[in-house]
Amino acid sequence: MKRFFASHRLRIETRLDNPGWLGAASSILGVVLALIVGGVVLKAAGASDPIATYQAILKEAFGTFADWKAGFSALLNHQACPKGMLCFGPLSDTLVKTSPILLTTLACIVAFRMKLWNIGADGQMFFGAWAATAVAVFILPKTTDRPVMLAAMALAGILAGALYGAIPGFLKAKLNINEIITTLMMNYIAYKWLEFFVVVGPWSIGDFESTGNFPASATWPRLTQYVKSIPAFAGLTAHPGIFLGIAAAILLAWILYRSRWGYQIRVIGENPKAARYAGINLGRNIILVMALSGALAGLAGMNEVAALRILSGRFQRGYGFTGVIVAWLARLNPIAAILVSFLFGGLLVGTKLIQPQGIASMLQGVILFVVVGTELLFRYRVRVEKVDHSILPSSGESHDS
């Protein structure tokens, strides 16, 4: 070993190529390193066997093969899930978490593609949730058809999020105010705005700190509703929101890679000077991209209230920040974001019961840290090479030339 170190050295060189596998590899490296660090922390926190803990998280998040087998046989034989088996329960829970993560991730991706650091997806999502609730509970009558109601809620969520995202975009475009600060601060305005309406303000019913249940027409149908015809669906809360997310991902991929607008977004993101040189309007695009980013986050808010069927003071914070991490892990690729969001949904579900409670956030943080750190691998290549002792004067051999 010692001899190896004496005769070899690490060289860091500028990379001239960027192979396609590098992005995926560094994302996987990020997750693996995060799991190792997480294991050390779990051990320090008193877990006797971190690997067993990870297995428990995995089972909680996705179920086991035995669970899935039991689920399939229950489905085929028209039976309920057998006792003691989880069947599709974990997958269903994970899918429920996946859709808001995916939508906020897409919100981050579109902004990050233009190097607009929107870390206000959380606030934009809150505003979307608020507007969708306003439509569902206070504007449209309870008897509205479900498709009309849901479409109206989605539209309201999109518009509210877009508006809330466009404000920092406008400030950036016209006055060059740093969007990191404005979007971050506007998160807190959105939190308090929602709190005002549902906790202390006009929308609060009694002491429940909530709007009360939404009319049925304003909710996503869940699998468990069909339990009478398909007994295996008992208790499954999975809803069509995931399809909304996947559709948005495909649309965003089309915008970025196929559309004229996406071309402009990528040109601006890669080199704003060249964009100006090409006559692309920077200010207009900053506002539009921030609006699209906000719209996607607002849609996440609508999706979430339609799934929760209620807007309460406990409406969960943090999806917008998870979106930042997932966006990087997916290397700003909307299609890759679908898979990574699903895995992150699993992480959130699987760690619900783990003590200490912060373990999921910690793993997220470590993953982001490592993935951002592996950017180094994109710019440089690290090589181990043999030291050529001939350059040292003591053993300088003569080279004939």
Add this chain to the structure above:
Amino acid sequence: MTEISNAFEMRGISKRFPGVLANDRVDFACRVGEVHALLGENGAGKSTLMNVLAGLYRPEAGEILVRGKNVTFRSPQDAIAHGIGMVHQHFMLVPSHSVAENMVLGLNRPRFFLNLTHVEEQVTALGKQYGLFVNPRAKIRELSVGEQQRVEVLKMLFRGAKVLILDEPTAVLTPQEVESLFNTLREMIRIGHTIVFISHKLDEVVAIADRVTVMRRGKVTAASVPAKGTTKAQLAKLMVGREILFQVEKKKAQPGEATLSVENLCADNDRGLPALRELSLDVRAGEILGIAGVAGNGQRELAEVLTGLRRATSGKIVFGDLPLGPKTRWQDLGRQLAHIPEDRAAVGSVPGLSIAENLVLKSFNRPPIAAGWSINKVEMRKNAIQLVDEYQISTPSVDTPVRMLSGGNLQKVILARETSGHPKLMVAMHPTRGLDVGATEAVHNILIKQRDEGAAILLISEDLDELLSLSDRLAVVFEGHLIGEMQTKAADIHTIGLMMAGTKVDA
């Protein structure tokens, strides 16, 4: 055996960068008291070799002897301790500090108390001795580029350099400043210093060097040839590996109507100070108007105003019959107006996007590339394949990010994009800066072809040879206005030099 009369000797130096062998077992030696020119195209490995000598790079193989003794340099400090100092193409000075402060920057002595007055006296004395006059108390940012170069040379002398390496020192100078630099160099060798002069300009090499070493593709193709009795043509052949034409072949210009006329144009620079002062010019269809001048006399601002990247504060611009002003939608002019920007990587291209995507930067909003809301990728690729072939861009594929291209190929991508739309007016700034001879020739031919097809071309360059061989008319810009204008045939380099320095001459 090493002769003691050698100031230094490099033997079998090899230096590898990812993908290139920059120096391949190079031998190079300089005698005490000579100016030794190191000649070669861009990328031939001259700067790499000298960076090895100056302690900036460590070679994979080979040895360095200074006055007969084997040495290893781990840093530029080691090199300067052995009397070897280098003046880089890009100056290594702190703009907000004074000349004297820059002298002592990075030195270990004095340890605690800095006696700047003493340093200032030394700088003045050195300046007197070598004819390098600068005010030691002036801040670097107040100095002209030529003066800054003097500071760099002084810095090396101050540190006791006996061997001075100059990397393309004349690129930023007026002809008069070049002459003054050469006088300094002659004085230095008289006292016994040794100069390594890196250049790709043959005239200068012939004028100043005692001996010449030529490099090509990392290897020495001619070692220590006496400069006397060697012709430019011989050197060029050694440098490029084939005969090159010094005169660009071109027909007589057939100028038509004025495509662009500019009257009393004024504009500010980035710091809000006037950069263009009442500048007036005409460029006619089918001619190349060359703009000469020392950098920073309004050239960049002129190019930017004409291409819509900067607002004029007053004055009139007419393009064809169309007045251009704040209300113009420049994007609508589309491909009638071509712009070869000064900085091809930072302005003219999007490094992370592919060649095909870069080639549609100006046409993505118009059919056939635009198809409804989307971009027609088939047309985009077709366009790229055709242009790569037509402009001989060497690349593995049209999907390669332009970041991977060499300077010459990147410039060809930009020229292909800008000229394939048959522009009426072309504003080209430093179109061949940093390109090797082969690529330069290709760029020149593209410009001449555009001219012959009837484009009006405004060529802004610091390379006088280029201006003289390409332009039909030549104007000199000084402090934001044209100080003189002449037919290129009637131009002489001495007059141009005086004008570049601000002297009005009746041409």
